[in-house]
Amino acid sequence: xxxxxxxxxxIERVKQGDVKAFEMLVVKYQRRIERLIGxxxxxxxxxxxxxxxxxxxxxxxIPQFRGDSAFYTWLYRIAVNTAKKALMDLKRDPLVTxxxxxxxxxxxxxxxxxxxxxxxxxxxxxxxSKQIAAAVNFAIEGLSEELRQAITxxxxxxxxxxxxxxxxxxxxxxxxSRIFRAREAIATRLRPLLDTRxxxxx
Amino acid sequence: MSSGFxxxxxxxxxxxxxxxxxVDAAAAGAACAAWKTDTELRRTWHAWHLIGDVLRSEDLAxxxxxxxxxxxxxxxxxxxxxxxxxxxxxxxxxxxxxxRWLLPSAVAAGFTLVVGTFVVLGPMGTPAPATxxxxxxxxxxxxxxxxxxxxxxxxxxxxxxxxxxxxxxxRLEPYLVAHKQFAGTSALGVPSTFLRAETVDTEPR
Numbered sequence: 001x002x003x004x005x006x007x008x009x010x011i012e013r014v015k016q017g018d019v020k021a022f023e024m025l026v027v028k029y030q031r032r033i034e035r036l037i038g039x040x041x042x043x044x045x046x047x048x049x050x051x052x053x054x055x056x057x058x059x060x061x062i063p064q065f066r067g068d069s070a071f072y073t074w075l076y077r078i079a080v081n082t083a084k085k086a087l088m089d090l091k092r093d094p095l096v097t098x099x100x101x102x103x104x105x106x107x108x109x110x111x112x113x114x115x116x117x118x119x120x121x122x123x124x125x126x127x128x129s130k131q132i133a134a135a136v137n138f139a140i141e142g143l144s145e146e147l148r149q150a151i152t153x154x155x156x157x158x159x160x161x162x163x164x165x166x167x168x169x170x171x172x173x174x175x176x177s178r179i180f181r182a183r184e185a186i187a188t189r190l191r192p193l194l195d196t197r198x199x200x201x202x
Numbered sequence: 203m204s205s206g207f208x209x210x211x212x213x214x215x216x217x218x219x220x221x222x223x224x225v226d227a228a229a230a231g232a233a234c235a236a237w238k239t240d241t242e243l244r245r246t247w248h249a250w251h252l253i254g255d256v257l258r259s260e261d262l263a264x265x266x267x268x269x270x271x272x273x274x275x276x277x278x279x280x281x282x283x284x285x286x287x288x289x290x291x292x293x294x295x296x297x298x299x300x301x302r303w304l305l306p307s308a309v310a311a312g313f314t315l316v317v318g319t320f321v322v323l324g325p326m327g328t329p330a331p332a333t334x335x336x337x338x339x340x341x342x343x344x345x346x347x348x349x350x351x352x353x354x355x356x357x358x359x360x361x362x363x364x365x366x367x368x369x370x371x372x373r374l375e376p377y378l379v380a381h382k383q384f385a386g387t388s389a390l391g392v393p394s395t396f397l398r399a400e401t402v403d404t405e406p407r
Contacts, residue, residue, distance in 0.1 A: 006223025009230035015288035019280055020237040021230065023273065027244075028221075028251045030272055031262045052276055059280060063288035129263035136256040136263075154222060155254040161224050180218035187249040194249055194266040202244035202270055 007071040014062055022062075026055055029072060033079050040083040050086050054079040132193055139189035143182055150175055151182035217243065221250055 005011070007028075013021035034051045041047060058078050065074055140148060146168075153164045161179075165172045213232070219225045220233050236243050248269060255262035 008223060009220060009225060009227050010234075012227050013230050013234050014286060017285045017287050018231075018234050019285070020234040022280065022286075023277065024234070024237060024247060026273060026276060027248050027269070030269060031252070031255050031264050034264075034272075035262060048272060048275075051272070052279065055276055056279055056283065059283060059286065062286055125265055125268065128265040129261075132252070132263040132265070133256050133260040136253055140257070152257070155257045161219075161222065176219055176224065177215065179222065180215045183218055183250045183253060184214075186253050187246065190249055190253065194245070194252075202241055202248065202273070 005067055005070050008067065011062065011065065011067075011071060014059075019059075022055075022059055025071070029075060030055075032072070033075065036076065036079050037083050040080070041087060046086060046090075050083050051079070053086070054082045057082060128193070132190065135190050135193055136186060139186040142189075143185060147178050147182040147185065150178035151186075154179050214243075214246065217247065218250065221247070221254075 007025060010021040010025055014025070030051065033054055034047055037050045037054070038044060038047045041050060054075070058075055061078070065071065140151070143151070149168060150164060153159045153167065154161075159167070161172050161175045164175045164179075168175065213236070216225060216229050217233055220230055233243070237247075245266075248266060252262075252264065252266075252269070
C-alpha cells in the first residue's frame with residue numbers, strides 16, 4: 001500500500017464499535033456498489049437487495065479488514081462474491097423470482113414498460129438522475145478557476161491534498177478550504193433537487 | 203441539528219476533509235458523534251459524495267430519496283447485528299498471528315482427539331471409537347494421494363481388532379501423515395488467503 005486509505009479514520013471508528021461510521025461509508029459507496037451489481041445481475045429488482053447483503057457482510061467482516069488493499073477494493077470483492085452467490089441461488093431456485101414477478105404483474109396497473117423497470121429505473125428516477133448530473137456540471141462551470149481546479153484534482157484525479165498543494169503551488173490549508181468551498185457551492189445548486197418528498201429521514 | 207454543524211463552519215470544513223481522508227481519528231469521532239443527531243450533516247455528507255460520484259461518472263447520479271431509502275433499510279438490518287469490536291491496533295500484530303494458527307490448530311487438535319481416543323480405547327476392543335474413525339476417513343482415503351502400493355480390496359476402511367490387537371487400515375497412513383504435517387506447519391502460519399476467504403464467504407449466518 002503506497003498511500004494511506006482515505007477511509008482509514010472511519011474504518012478505525014467502525015472497528016471500535018461505531019456503527020455511525022459504517023453508515024457514513026455506506027452513503028459514500030452505495031451508488032458505486034449498486035452499479036457494479038447492476039452490471040452482473042440482469043434483474044434490476046435484485047440489485048438493492050444484493051447491495052444490502054454486501055454491506056451487511058462487509059460489516060461483519062470488517063474486524064478482519066487489515067488495510068492490505070483500499071477499503072473500496074475489499075468492498076468490491078465482497079459485492080462480486082455476494083452477487084455471484086445470488087446468481088447461483090437463483091439458478092438453483094428460479095421460481096422465487098419468477099413468482100415474485102408474476103405477483104407484481106397481477107396487482108400492478110402500470111404500463112408494461114414501467115413493469116420492466118425497477119424503482120431505480122422508472123422514468124421519474126431516470127429524469128431525476130439526469131437533472132442531478134446536469135446541475136452538478138452547471139455548478140462546476142460556475143466555479144472560479146481555483147475552486148474548479150481543486151475539486152477536479154481531488155475528485156476526478158484522486159490526488160491528495162499534499163499533491164494538489166504542490167500542483168497549485170499553495171499551502172495545504174488553502175487546498176482544504178478550496179475543496180470545501182467548491183463542495184458547498186455545488187451542493188447549494190443541487191439542494192432543490194435533493195430535498196426529498198419523504199422528508200428528512202437521513 | 204443541535205450540533206455546531208452549519209454551512210461554512212469549521213466543523214463542516216472538517217467534514218469535507220474527512221471525506222478526503224485528510225483528518226485524524228479524533229475528527230472522525232466528532233463527525234460520527236454528530237451523525238446520529240444532525241440531519242444537516244447527513245444530508246451534506248450525502249450531497250458531497252454524490253457530487254464526487256457524478257464528477258467521476260454521470261451514470262452514478264441517483265435521487266436522494268432512493269439513497270435515503272437504501273440507508274434506512276440497511277440501518278434496520280445493522281441494528282440486528284452484534285456490535286463490531288476489533289482488537290485495539292496496539293495489540294493487533296500478536297492477535298493477528300494468533301488468528302492465523304488458531305483455526306488450523308483447532309482442526310488439528312480435533313483430529314488428535316479422535317486418533318487419541320482410538321489409540322487409548324482401541325486395545326480394549328471398544329467398537330465405538332473405531333466406528334467414529336471409519337466415518338471420518340473415507341474422503342481422504344479415496345483421494346489420489348494414496349500410493350498404489352497400499353492397494354487393498356474395495357472393502358470399507360475400518361480398524362479391526364484381531365486377537366486383541368487393533369489393526370489400522372494401511373490406507374489411513376497417508377491421511378494421518380498429511381495431518382501431522384498440517385499441524386506442524388500451522389504453527390508457523392498458513393497462507394492467509396484461506397482464512398480470509400473463509401471469513402468473507404462463510405461467516406455470515
